[in-house]
Amino acid sequence: MKKLVLGLTLLCFCGCSHKTNEALDVDKALNYCAMQVERTLQELKGDSGIDYTLMPRSIMDSLTTWNCKKVVKEEWTSGFWPGILWYDYEYTQNHAIKREAEKFTSSLAFLSKIPAYDHDLGFLIFCSYGNGYRLTKNKDYKKIILDTADSLSTLYNPKVGTILSWPREVVNKQWPHNTIMDNMINLEMMFWASKNGGDKRLYDIAVSHANKTMKCQFRPDYTSYHVAVYDTLTGNLIKGVTHQGYADNSMWARGQAWAIYGYTMCYRETRDVRYLDFVQKVTDVYLNDLPADYIPYWDFSAPGIPNAPRDASAAAIVASALFELSTFVEGNKKMKYRNAAVKMITSLNSSIYQCRESKPAFLMHSTGHWPNGSEIDASIIYADYYYLEALLRYKRLLRGMNILG
Ligand code: GLY
Numbered sequence: 001m002k003k004l005v006l007g008l009t010l011l012c013f014c015g016c017s018h019k020t021n022e023a024l025d026v027d028k029a030l031n032y033c034a035m036q037v038e039r040t041l042q043e044l045k046g047d048s049g050i051d052y053t054l055m056p057r058s059i060m061d062s063l064t065t066w067n068c069k070k071v072v073k074e075e076w077t078s079g080f081w082p083g084i085l086w087y088d089y090e091y092t093q094n095h096a097i098k099r100e101a102e103k104f105t106s107s108l109a110f111l112s113k114i115p116a117y118d119h120d121l122g123f124l125i126f127c128s129y130g131n132g133y134r135l136t137k138n139k140d141y142k143k144i145i146l147d148t149a150d151s152l153s154t155l156y157n158p159k160v161g162t163i164l165s166w167p168r169e170v171v172n173k174q175w176p177h178n179t180i181m182d183n184m185i186n187l188e189m190m191f192w193a194s195k196n197g198g199d200k201r202l203y204d205i206a207v208s209h210a211n212k213t214m215k216c217q218f219r220p221d222y223t224s225y226h227v228a229v230y231d232t233l234t235g236n237l238i239k240g241v242t243h244q245g246y247a248d249n250s251m252w253a254r255g256q257a258w259a260i261y262g263y264t265m266c267y268r269e270t271r272d273v274r275y276l277d278f279v280q281k282v283t284d285v286y287l288n289d290l291p292a293d294y295i296p297y298w299d300f301s302a303p304g305i306p307n308a309p310r311d312a313s314a315a316a317i318v319a320s321a322l323f324e325l326s327t328f329v330e331g332n333k334k335m336k337y338r339n340a341a342v343k344m345i346t347s348l349n350s351s352i353y354q355c356r357e358s359k360p361a362f363l364m365h366s367t368g369h370w371p372n373g374s375e376i377d378a379s380i381i382y383a384d385y386y387y388l389e390a391l392l393r394y395k396r397l398l399r400g401m402n403i404l405g
Contacts, residue, residue, distance in 0.1 A: 024342055026395045029349050030091050032362070033388050037088045039360035040066065041100060052103045055081045056361075058368065059379040064359045071107045076120035078108060080385040083127035087388045090135055090405065105132050105141075112147040119165040121152045122186025127385060130189065134405065142196065149193030149202050152186060156205045159235040161212040162228075163205070177230040180243065181217060181255040184210065184262025191269040210266045214278055216240075222281040223251040223300075224259045244369050250301035253314035253367075256286045261321035267328060276328055283325065286318065287340055293347040294340065298367035298376075309376050312353055313366040313383035319344035320390035324403055338397075345390055355379060362387055 043065060044050050055078045056066035071078045085101035088094075105128045111121060125148040133141040155164045162179040163186070171178060187206040194203035216237040217228040225240030225248070245252025263279035266272070289300055295315045302308035322341035326334050347353060348363060355361045361379035368375025393403050 024346050024349065024394075026391055026398065029345070029391050030388075030395065032354065032356075033084075033384075033391070034088055034092050034094075036355070036360050036362050036384075037084065037097065043360055044068070050100075050103070053107045055104065055107075055381070057381050058375050059355075059359050059361050060375070061364070061377045066360065073111065073114065073117040076118075076123055077381055079124040079127035080381040082108070083131050083385050084381070084388055086128070086131035086135055087385075087392055090131075091392065101132065105129060109144055112144040112151065114151075116151045116155050116167075118167060119152065119155060119163050119180070119183045119186050121148050122189040123182075123382075124148075126186075126189040126192070130192065145189060146193050146196070146198045149189050149198055152190065153199070153202055153205055156209070157230075157232065157235075158208075159233065160230045161208040161235060162230070163209055165227075175227065175229045175241070176238075177232045179209075179213060179217070179228045179230065181213070181224050181226055181258045181262075184213065184258050184266075187262065188265050188269070191265075206266075207270060207272075210263070210275065214263070214275075218259075218282070219249070222278075222285045224255050224282070226252050226255045242371075244371060246299035246301050246303070246370070250299050251286070251289075252299050253286075253296040253311045254298075254317065256282065256300075257314040257317040257321075260286060260325075261317050264321045264325045264328070268324065279325060280329070280333065283318075283322070283337070287336075293352075294343045295347050295353065295365070298370050302370070309367045309370070310365045311367045312348060312363045313380055313386065315344045315348060316363070316383050316386035316390055319348070320386050320393055323390060323393040323397055327397070327403055341390065341394070345387070345394065348387055 040056055053071045054068040055071060057069045057077050058067050069075045082101055082104040085097055085104060089097040089101055108124055108128050111124055125145055129141045129144050132138065133145060155167060157164055157177055160177050163183055165178050165180040165183045187209055190202040190206040194200055217225050217240060226242040226245050228240055229238045230236065231238055241248045242252060245255060259282050260279060263275050263282060267275040267279060290296055295310045295312055297305050297308045298311040319341040322337040326338035353363050353365055355364050359379060362384040364379050365377055366380040366383040368378060368380055370376055396403050396405060
């Protein structure tokens with residue numbers, strides 16, 4: 001009965017199906033995600049109901065159930081599952097999913113009331129409360145986002161001009177003022193806050209961070225360093241290194257993906273054509289060296305290529321970014337980026353990358369932290385989040401709607 005109701009809900013909402021001559025059925029893919037969300041919710045229901053402070057994080061290749069993580073300030077992935085629920089609600093219009101989204105989201109409120117633990121606040125709060133506010137205009141959500149953006153701004157060092165990503169004593173001994181490429185994503189919350197009643201200084205911080213990162217965290221060929229280490233007192237770059245990539249000088253796939261997503265977003269928020277020009281160069285070097293199915297190896301210099309693990313999460317992040325980037329450029333470039341994004345999600349939609357019956361996540365074959373030996377060739381929650389986001393962006397693009405909803 002439950003399945004029938006879900007099926008009918010989807011049928012009613014979807015109206016016309018977006019089968020395209022690009023051989024990609026976006027509604028079929030979105031319906032698949034909706035089914036997997038229902039499966040995950042079933043799995044999370046213990047005898048005493050759902051613990052809303054436990055968030056699905058990953059499923060190792062050999063396993064079939066979610067490894068869940070408690071919501072604590074140190075856990076950076078907790079915003080993705082609430083974000084998935086908000087996206088799923090947006091698509092299905094299923095109010096039971098909305099209620100689950102609200103409950104999981106509320107577990108993160110404490111982050112707006114404590115000192116910033118690190119830069120990940122944007123991932124945590126903007127994927128959850130950000131999407132929740134976009135869809136509900138709940139005033140309490142807005143306050144939580146604004147307070148969290150203020151909290152994130154306390155990690156900004158004006159001498160360097162960037163946000164300190166990891167303010168941890170043990171890290172800072174070796175890497176005093178460190179800024180990681182992932183940090184680009186957290187700027188979106190700063191831009192948003194500055195335009196929605198928050199401090200205008202947040203805009204300037206985001207711009208400064210993006211500019212300094214553009215200047216210091218890329219090699220001459222536009223590949224990125226995962227980590228830029230700056231002198232805290234002079235603000236000068238000391239060195240570029242890696243944390244999750246293969247080598248200091250290699251292109252870590254997800255790091256480059258964060259850069260592509262981040263500078264596309266910076267162009268949207270500022271309309272500064274320097275970002276638009278830059279992000280195309282950062283994108284082109286990534287696209288030039290992909291395997292035939294457009295899903296990258298976890299690092300472009302990974303040992304063992306072509307048998308090295310892939311990173312479906314990087315592909316999902318880039319696909320989502322390229323759908324947006326394709327709306328900012330014209331002619332051949334427009335088609336190049338849009339076609340590349342379609343190719344990425346077409347691969348992700350295949351039985352090679354989708355979990356289907358085998359487990360309740362959407363995707364397999366992501367790599368979390370290869371140097372640490374963790375989450376290699378796994379299903380990871382942020383891959384699912386950006387995959388669903390990419391599908392929704394593509395659907396809006398096909399309908400001629402604003403790509404961001
Ligand atoms: N932000 C950490 C990662 O991309 O794995």
